[in-house]
Amino acid sequence: MKVLVPVKRVIDYNVKARVKPDQTGVDLANVKMSMNPFCEIAVEEAVRLREKGVATEVVAVSIGPAQASETLRTALAMGADRAILVQTSDDLEPLAVAKVLKTVVGQESPDLIIMGKQAIDGDNNAVGQMLSTLLDWPQATFASEIAVSGKTAKVTREVDGGLQTLEVDLPAVVTADLRLNEPRYASLPNIMKAKKKELTITELASLGADTAPRLKVVKVTEPPKRAGGIKVETAADLVSKLKNEAGVL
Amino acid sequence: MAVLVIADHDNASLKDNTQKVVTAATKLSSDIDVLVAGQNAKAVADAAAKIAGVRKVLLAESAELGQGLAESMEALVVPLMSGYDAVLTPATSQGKNFSPRIAAKLDVAQISDVVEVIDASTFVRPIYAGNALETVSSSDAKKVLTVRPTVFKAAADGGSAKVETIAAPGKPAHTRFVDQKLVKSARPELTAAKIVVSGGRAMGSAEEFHKVIEPLADKLGAAVGASRAAVDAGYAPNDYQVGQTGKVVAPELYIAIGISGAIQHLAGMKDSKVIVAINKDADAPIFQVADYGLVADYKAAVPELMSALTAAGK
Numbered sequence: 001m002k003v004l005v006p007v008k009r010v011i012d013y014n015v016k017a018r019v020k021p022d023q024t025g026v027d028l029a030n031v032k033m034s035m036n037p038f039c040e041i042a043v044e045e046a047v048r049l050r051e052k053g054v055a056t057e058v059v060a061v062s063i064g065p066a067q068a069s070e071t072l073r074t075a076l077a078m079g080a081d082r083a084i085l086v087q088t089s090d091d092l093e094p095l096a097v098a099k100v101l102k103t104v105v106g107q108e109s110p111d112l113i114i115m116g117k118q119a120i121d122g123d124n125n126a127v128g129q130m131l132s133t134l135l136d137w138p139q140a141t142f143a144s145e146i147a148v149s150g151k152t153a154k155v156t157r158e159v160d161g162g163l164q165t166l167e168v169d170l171p172a173v174v175t176a177d178l179r180l181n182e183p184r185y186a187s188l189p190n191i192m193k194a195k196k197k198e199l200t201i202t203e204l205a206s207l208g209a210d211t212a213p214r215l216k217v218v219k220v221t222e223p224p225k226r227a228g229g230i231k232v233e234t235a236a237d238l239v240s241k242l243k244n245e246a247g248v249l
Numbered sequence: 250m251a252v253l254v255i256a257d258h259d260n261a262s263l264k265d266n267t268q269k270v271v272t273a274a275t276k277l278s279s280d281i282d283v284l285v286a287g288q289n290a291k292a293v294a295d296a297a298a299k300i301a302g303v304r305k306v307l308l309a310e311s312a313e314l315g316q317g318l319a320e321s322m323e324a325l326v327v328p329l330m331s332g333y334d335a336v337l338t339p340a341t342s343q344g345k346n347f348s349p350r351i352a353a354k355l356d357v358a359q360i361s362d363v364v365e366v367i368d369a370s371t372f373v374r375p376i377y378a379g380n381a382l383e384t385v386s387s388s389d390a391k392k393v394l395t396v397r398p399t400v401f402k403a404a405a406d407g408g409s410a411k412v413e414t415i416a417a418p419g420k421p422a423h424t425r426f427v428d429q430k431l432v433k434s435a436r437p438e439l440t441a442a443k444i445v446v447s448g449g450r451a452m453g454s455a456e457e458f459h460k461v462i463e464p465l466a467d468k469l470g471a472a473v474g475a476s477r478a479a480v481d482a483g484y485a486p487n488d489y490q491v492g493q494t495g496k497v498v499a500p501e502l503y504i505a506i507g508i509s510g511a512i513q514h515l516a517g518m519k520d521s522k523v524i525v526a527i528n529k530d531a532d533a534p535i536f537q538v539a540d541y542g543l544v545a546d547y548k549a550a551v552p553e554l555m556s557a558l559t560a561a562g563k
Binding site: 120125131163168231234249 | 317352354359379381386388421422423428430487494519522539560
């Protein structure tokens with residue numbers, strides 16, 4: 001069974017995004033970039049399936065600039081077998097990403113796609129669902145557990161108020177939620193080994209997918225700041241302020 | 250221009266996320282229909298019909314719609330879209346699950362987590378964990394939006410729309426519902442609660458989380474939340490998670506206990522009206538957004554807070 005794992009290079013999880021003064025976007029110059037945390041979880045899950053003998057090959061794919069190959073090297077160091085970079089300097093919208101991934105799926109014919117539920121830059125939470133629709137494959141989003149058996153997978157999903165379990169026929173698209181697993185750190189020997197693994201670079205244009213933007217960014221602004229509050233000395237003070245000053249008790 | 254709002258409900262009752270999204274929809278059009286997709290959900294449709302400003306309620310029922318299967322929701326909504334210029338869904342786990350499918354099938358962009366409607370094609374949405382607000386204009390003929398309910402006021406009752414039953418689609422070919430385990434709680438729902446009490450990593454264990462956070466929440470009639478760190482560590486279930494990757498809340502009062510205030514947590518609660526932080530680290534970033542900060546170890550502060558609340562008649 002082949003597993004395809006799309007990954008995205010994004011601003012590091014611990015870095016606070018700063019809006020550019022000209023309101024055209026977020027300043028990413030000289031900012032630490034990393035693999036999107038949910039993509040790490042997806043890679044980890046695919047690698048575990050391979051270690052359990054359920055999967056035979058794990059292929060990581062990323063759409064982005066040349067530097068996204070570093071993100072793919074991270075996936076390879078975690079245990080992916082090979083990687084594909086679809087190179088572009090354009091910042092694609094989720095629908096375009098799904099269309100490009102669909103062409104990659106056409107070439108690779110995976111049995112399962114595991115990907116993060118959301119990228120922490122655009123916060124769209126849409127690509128997995130869109131890809132499932134375009135492929136006409138079943139979807140199971142927000143997975144906290146994946147059990148593959150034969151040609152089906154049982155996926156436990158995080159839903160409002162609890163957990164839901166679905167059974168999907170393979171091939172399928174599964175998106176990873178936080179509790180699916182705890183991603184490993186790549187060891188130094190594995191980082192060295194990853195440098196020798198196959199990483200294919202394809203130009204976006206050569207795939208022929210429609211990636212025309214549908215949205216125009218009018219501006220990007222900073223959200224209104226909260227005015228700083230006060231410190232209280234005791235719990236009794238706090239209750240009194242909440243009751244008499246803020247009026248929320 | 251007519252717009253469709255997809256109702257949020259649990260098959261038994263309508264959730265007020267629906268009324269909030271109706272308010273967002275009024276900025277687009279005065280012709281607003283509400284779709285109730287579920288099973289044995291007639292009472293939900295009747296409740297939706299009472300929302301002021303609603304033209305018509307569509308009710309579709311099947312087992313798969315009741316289970317919220319994304320493929321079934323897409324198959325139901327996409328054909329309806331010939332009669333609408335926009336579809337608005339509350340940005341809940343359920344809404345986020347199916348709405349992008351509708352967009353993909355219609356070959357249009359989804360605009361996720363809308364917090365402001367500027368005009369019929371221009372919307373504001375948070376990006377980068379709410380550290381930036383993006384204003385986008387859409388060139389697509391039809392708009393597919395998920396709407397962050399907490400920023401809109403619920404539309405009032407006062408309507409008397411007709412409920413029209415429509416056919417449900419057939420079963421999806423490759424997806425089957427197995428089971429669902431929902432946590433029954435007497436507490437208010439996290440995203441709708443007036444008061445939220447949240448615990449963080451400082452709790453140190455699931456037992457401590459239950460022992461400290463829950464009695465305080467119950468005393469205040471509050472919902473219980475948690476930081477991602479607390480969820481990651483297994484102290485609290487995932488659906489307690491407040492933040493960029495969890496739930497976004499905006500209660501009257503948010504009490505953060507032993508939460509440092511990571512960027513991604515602030516993204517989920519900084520629109521609360523009043524924020525209280527209790528943390529023993531005076532430099533914790535949570536104090537930068539807190540209206541009232543108490544620098545203290547929660548182990549001493551929470552029991553004191555309980556007593557002070559009792560003394561104040563709570």
